[in-house]
Amino acid sequence: MAHAQEIQLQIRGTPDEESVHDAGREGPKAATRRPTTRGGLRWWMTVAVDMLMVLCGTTVATLLGRLYYNSGGNSKWMATLTQSGGSPLLLVPLLMTPAPPAEERQPAASKMLPIYVGIGVLIGFDNLMYSYALQYLPVSTFSLVAATQLAFNAVTSRLINAQRFTALIANSVVLLTFSAALLGVGSASDGTSSGVPRGKYPVGFVLVLAASALFALIMSLFEATFEKVIRARTLRWVLSLQMYTNLVAAAVSVAGLMASGDWRTIPAEMAAFRDGRARYVLTLVGTAVSWQAAAVGMVRLVARVSSLFANVTATLSLPLVPVFAVALFGDRMTGIKVVAMLMAVWGFLSYVYQHYADGRRAGRAECRVCAGAGAARAGSDAVLPA
Template identity: 90%
Template sequence: MAHAQEIQLQIRGVPDEESVHEDGRDGSKAATRRSTTRGSFRWWMTVAVDMLMVLCGTTVATLLGRLYYNSGGNSKWMATLTQSGGSPLLVVPLLMTPAPSAEERRPAASKLWPIYAGIGVLIGFDNLMYSYALQYLPVSTFSLVAATQLAFNAITSRLINAQRFTALIANSVMVLTFSAALLGVGSSSDGTSSSGSAPRGKYTVGFALVLAASAAFALIMSLFEATFEKVIRARTLRWVLSMQMYTNLVASAVSVAGLLASGDWRTIPAEMAAFKDGRARYVLTLAGTAVAWQAAAVGVVRLIARVSSLFANVTATLALPLVPVLAVALFGDRMTGIKVVAMLMAVWGFLSYVYQHYVDGRRAGRTHCRVCAARAGSDEVLPA
């Protein structure tokens, strides 16, 4: 009987998606039946949509951010605000999601709001550190150090989320990190590494900022995963949107406070007037950047809820080599062999991670079939 109970608990751990609600004991059986089995075709389709949101959102947001600076934008606080300022738009899809059922477990607000506030403040300062680090460092050095976020996430995932590591996952993390690092080193050869406007003596500060920002980003993603697992204990779209919106509203408040306190808001009218092609393009560029960042962020949080924070970070890292390739067509950058190799390495590392999840899904499916067969041949009723 003890063995049968253990098997049943393992089956209940397989469903991952639309929602595993818990009632304080074993969980809702109805929710378990509605959930999508990890590794199934439907599960992979939903994960593919999330990955597409991350890749497209990150790429578009990065390219629009570069367009902002190329066209005359210069406010670091404004650039920071666009990374979280689009969060009020999430109210629309949030209102369109199904209302929670009466039996759905709802965490106490006294637990959730401190989490929203703490993670939101971390996001706000993380965005700020990235913005200022890019001002103080050459692009090549910035990209090289920023690639460490995946390695940091591997550590935080192990310590906070008990992430299981296999040879394929380790290979994926290493190859993707080297891909981003190669891209950073290679950028010095195509004229994108110069930072003549950076203040003298700020190199060490910039290096420390981007390193701290990478570690903070990894910590934020692991905290998201821990919140879903231990506090919310549900994976619905409604909770994903709520988590994303409230934390980013706090991050936006941090950015607005910094914009006002620094006095940068006084330079916005002049910056808008001097922007290439006028005020309308200035507004559209910032609005498009904010929307793209929110699309990417929602995809990241959904991947964290469905799979893991490390998988979400692997997907986000895959976007790094895509940006320079698209910049060749959009901004006239020069295509180099290093960019091609970095992109191929990123694809290889990403496919290694995806294949590991495919193997895990197949193994879970075989275990499920064996247990079902054992239950069908047994007259004993397992406890609920």
């Protein structure tokens, strides 16, 4: 899910030794030319598109998920299915991507199949916990507590991907953790007219924390897969990894839907849905499409930058979801939520500044390497005999 190299907010765009030697062979002029890096304008434009997919997809999917419950929907497994059921739609862009070159390394199917199944099962259960939590919490509280996935991601990425901690990253983790704790303390006084069962607050709070921790683990596993197994970050692999893992998650949801007997209640639920059957179908389809858009953006950010940066982007939706929830569902924007939101935004800004500072440092180091290669080439030319 609001909802995958060393994980760090540091641009991994320093030139390798081969590119430096090539520049030296081309001459001093070529060697001193600044190479294209991940911190360039074109790179930032593609990252901005991915961030927009995450922001829009997460916001719309969370609001539609709340609308499903408010309008008469009650099936947790159906809500779970919408979070991964749109994955077959990814087959269309996957078929449109160019085929990989013959010389490109392809991981064995025996390695990828356990990854697809393992991560897919984790996604299925993570989606189920989010579905329960979304029913038991106001959408504004749900979205803000879900920000703890960023703090959990810092822990899992440290253990799995050798994340280095800086003062700014530690500051962000502390702020986001305190932000979630503040919401938990103040949840008893959180008034809302959205029909949320007030006695379920503790259950919803625990579920969204557990789902956030599991989601952080999934993001770290995605990045470890790109780094250690696939060793390629193309769009084709992004779509493949997203589609196959979500197909497994959808299969888990369908199995749960059938085993729980919820499938028998779907016709009555559809008939009793506010504004009729058409709105019921449109709500579920819109939720499924929105979750897939957000998920593709998240996985693309994991491949382009890191899982930590992808989670940072997800926190940008925090100011958006509560505002729309107040307007659409009557949630109260209490003082505690405002303070928690400000703490979360400050934590996000700390991550962004760390990424910016690391990118600047990497760019300066890259320029020094290229300039040194050019100077070395010029010196060797100067001592050549006439």
